[in-house]
Amino acid sequence: MKILQICYNEFKEIFSDIGIVIFVIILPLAYPLLYAYVYDNEVVREVPVVVVDDSQTKVSREFLRRCDASPDIKIISHATGMENARTFLESMDAYGIIRIPREFSDDIAQGRQTVVGIYCDMASMMYYKNLMITVAVVAQDMNKEIKVSKLGSSTDREAEISAAPVTYESIAMYNPQSGYSSFLIPAVLMLIIQQSLMLGIGMHMGGTREQNFGFAIPKGDLYRNPVYIYLGKMLAYFIIYIVDATYFFVVVNKIFTLPQMSTFGTYLAWMVPYLIACISYSILFSILVYRREDCIMLFVFLSLPLIFISGISWPISEIPQKWLYFSYLFPSSLGIHAYVRTNTMGASINDIAFYHWGLIIQAAIYTILSLIFYYWQLKKRKIEE
Amino acid sequence: MDIKSIFSRLKKLALREVEISRRRPLYLFCMLIAPVFFSFMFINVMEEGAPNEIPAAVVDDDDSQVSRTLLRTLDAMQETNLTVKYKNFSDAKDALRKGEVFAIVHVPRGLSEKALTQRTPTIYFYTNDAYFLAGSFLFKNMKVLGELSGLAITKATLSAKGLDEDRIMGLIQPITVESHPLNNPSLNYSIYLTNIFIPAILLLIVFIATCYSIGLEWKRGTQKKWFKESGENVIIALTGKLLPQAAVYMLMFAFMDVYLYKINGFPIACSLLRLLGIQLLVTLASQAFSAAIFGILAGQMRLAMSVASLLGVLSISLCGFTFPVMAMPKIMEAISWLLPLRHYYLIYVNQVLDGYPIIYVWKSFAVLVAILGLPLLFIKVYEEAFNEVNYKA
Structure with missing residues (x-):
């Protein structure tokens, strides 16, 4: 019950703050359309x-x-x-x-x-x-x-x-036109989920801290248990993002006729751990945010390196091992591949077992770390009181 | 105000700015540590320059001497790694879907027999174009191989008939193509990407940090004090605040230039000093652009930062180095003209990559200089904001 109460409070805070609404709703709705428009031509002619x-x-x-x-x-x-x-x-x-x-x-x-x-x-x-x-x-x-x-x-x-020659035939699989947007947009969509969550949750955290003298958790009897606080917040963002993710799958792919080989069931099978990983990861890194606007300063410019290190452009087989491990710190590195392989290439959930389990493990680790963070914040507050 | 008092005010404001940033580890992280780290990352990840170990699968259903010769030729090519052999095509296709390989070479049964009886056999190449770069590289190799495979068989039979090499080649491949990728002959991807990626990240940080640092004054309620110290002059206030930041960015650019062009030996067709001059201009223009955004949205820090982020991130697409601007919708082409990064890219190509006469990019310089003057349009707005607007979430 307390969890639902906290979740409800989170919702109230999110929707009364236009800054957060822009990040978690408007940005995921509009950005894919903008990008798809920029790369609408798919290929370069003439x-x-x-x-x-x-x-x-x-x-x-x-x-x-x-x-x-x-x-x-x-x-x-x-x-x-x-x-x-x-x-x-x-x-x-x-x-x-x-x-x-x-x-x-x-x-x-x-x-x-x-x-x-x-x-x-x-x-x-x-x-x-x-x-x-x-x-x-x-x-x-x-x-x-x-x-x-x-x-x-x-x-x-x-x-x-x-002189009879051997002829050959080249077949571009999964992206028959070798189009640029069919390649880039799936990666951008997955990055948008992670980055907009970091911005939204970061800004939320900044706001909470500004109102609570630097504490990451609001006052009140409701906020005494780290597990409840975590679950309440998680639930609120999860509900919003499952809608965003559905919009990507149903609307964005259709409007821009991007490849869609995956069923919605397969999509959800890895999207759920991806969202949990992204939300927990964002909660954890929101530690760094003390003012609402800090999140923009801190997180926006990471998008470019993140998309590069994911191995969607520079081939994953060419990325040195140590950087590959480094890239596994970020849910986007796994989520991008999970999406491209299932949705663009038609892989089954078994085919992407590595990414699927990777996301589950990330979700677990970042959840535990977020709980530790909340626990530590609550303890700090007790000492102050 | 005479020159002397302007300078003393600027100095005071600059010292004030240094003091503010000293107390903000966030600044230091974004301005100093992140760009260095990412420069290191890009260079290190793309150390090889060209991808040369992209795995491709082979399905040799013919399994003859001819097919084995063909496959050896492909394996010898630099960018392909034909380590993975599969017994049948469906296994290979599974591997492609799982991302274990990025291409399949399929030699169907009966290749050598058909080749020797004039029934034109076909070899099939499948590339995974969901991964654009890997797909493109392998496609190129496969194309070359397709050519070679036809030649190899014909050549063997013709030379058995006693024709000399030149005659054979003149017969089976009269027109050859010699490509000269100018100023990046080895098609080095690191040179291609890093040269723009690192400045793009830096200029994105400039965009956001400028709005952030200006907005912080309102947020902390110090804007009146700041304005007063500038002698109630918007331009002096902004200059005094932004110049010390520009100095830090220039330090980062200098680091980047030395790291790329001196330590890593990236080709550069103009002098380092000239490049630094260009980077100084584009840094100042980016600051001015961002200050103008803040002016348009007077006092609304968060909104200004959001708009700066949007345009900053969009700049990376609209500068046109991955996907050319000419293939984008016309509106996007028009917007690209306003963005400092687009002009940095054009000037970079002209000066650093190609070393062409600088006169050809005069328009880009003109736009950058014009952007420098952009904040002048918002002096009134700033003045009002200084005096009236309080911080708004």
């Missing part, structure tokens, strides 16, 4: 490039026409030479140069290998990826045609047979 065509022949023009026809790059100008082409990169009007050598057509006609050069500004890897893949694919296609036309005229049937 990267501007210039060409230097020293060959100026039918074949070279055909080569460039095909490059231009691809959706990934766009030829914006023909430069007179490399010097001239470079000025386009300098002024950022173009991000790459395709250079066709003078002997291009002669080489092909006489059966010699010829080299097309691509020069790319490395301001963003995306430019490089687009330019490289486009030119490589065009070269590959034209090679095939040249080969066929040459061998076709040959009477040597054996040569023709031996």
Whole structure:
């Protein structure tokens, strides 16, 4: 009963404080939409490039026409030479140069290998990826045609047979478009849960301390048992966040047609320990917050390192062991993978046993530490009294 | 007010600021310890520069000499680690789903037979693109392998017929592509990411800390005293408060520059001094931007900090170094023009990465200088706030 009473008080405090409401309700509602909007295009198209065509022949023009026809790059100008082409990169009007050598057509006609050069500004890897893949694919296609036309005229049937190539097919699993938002948004969603909880609970703690001369627990007979205080607070935030999490699963994924391979049951199976871990972790680290606004100062800038160390971008297989262990301190490192693997990749709860158990263990450890914190606060207060 | 008294006031305010921050371990943690720690973390985690041990699975249903040659070629490539072999495809797919491997190379049964009887066999490459970077790297390797596998078989038969190397290559691969990633030839990811990540974190801290430190005056009810010491001049008050902080940020930037460009040998196409000058400008602009936010939302510390956080975090996406701004909705492109980090990124590319003539980024410098003047628009608001507004939660 006391637990429910405390929970009710928590709710009252949360909803009467617009600062906390912004963090625990408005931020989780609006931020995913903002991010999904920013990355709405999923892929980069029509990267501007210039060409230097020293060959100026039918074949070279055909080569460039095909490059231009691809959706990934766009030829914006023909430069007179490399010097001239470079000025386009300098002024950022173009991000790459395709250079066709003078002997291009002669080489092909006489059966010699010829080299097309691509020069790319490395301001963003995306430019490089687009330019490289486009030119490589065009070269590959034209090679095939040249080969066929040459061998076709040959009477040597054996040569023709031996030239039969092995073809290959690339299949991008789980993210068929290789889209940026399909990759980033799931990670952002999970980070939002953890970070907004840190901000909300942190601000709540700051407020409590401001009103209670630095104590983390309000006065009154209700607040005597650390277990009750913990459970009451946990319950309040858990109810709010189970709604936020459901919103992510049901609304955000649908609106932005993000991959959704998981059932709601699987989602909840690891989301419940994830929420408990995040809430307890936030309660624990709210120790550092003495003023309401401290939480913003302390926690916001952690988002970037946290998303990096989770191994969603820089591959987890490449993260040194010690940093991997360090990353396990944060629920987000496990939650992001649990979400991506179940929801984007269709893994079952058994497939993510490591992350599932990791989250349960985190939840247990942070719960115990939070209880110790409350116990210590209560003791301190008794001495003061 | 003459110059001398301005200086003496600034000095007094600066000393006052030092005193305030000395008593706030929170400041020190966010401004000094965190940036150093994260610089160390980024550099250390990406020490290898390019990912070279991403595990990929192999399912060789053909199990012939031809298929084994192909797979050896892929394994020899730097970024792939074909340690994991699976007996059948469904096991490999399980491993992909569990995240044990990031790609599968599937050689179906009958590859060598088909290859030798002109029936064009197909090799299948599956990459896990839920992990963007791992997927992209492996995709690139697989593409190269796809090319090589076709070549390898043809080459063997043609050379058996007595054709020399040049003739063969001219026949089966007339057009080759040579790529030159300018100024980062090894496609080093650490150089690509760390150069922007660390300043981005620092500038985010500048955004938030500026609002925080200004707001704290109202919160502690010391704003009137602060205003009085400045001679009731908003600009002197803000300058006196923010300059000592800027000095700390510059110390952090100097540390970062030495750590990245001197100790870790990251390439830099301009002088360190010039880079520090750019960083000074962008730091001051970020402070001015944040002070302007506080001005717009006069006296509302929490709201100002929230807006500063929102824009600061958004800056990291909108600066455009991971996903280019040109592929974003037009509104976002417009907003990016207002953000100091976006201009730092553009100037960084022009000066540090490429070493191009600085004139090409004059617009970015102009915007940064204009941002410096932004707080001037809110002098009146500040004055009123100093005199009337009390702290509001």
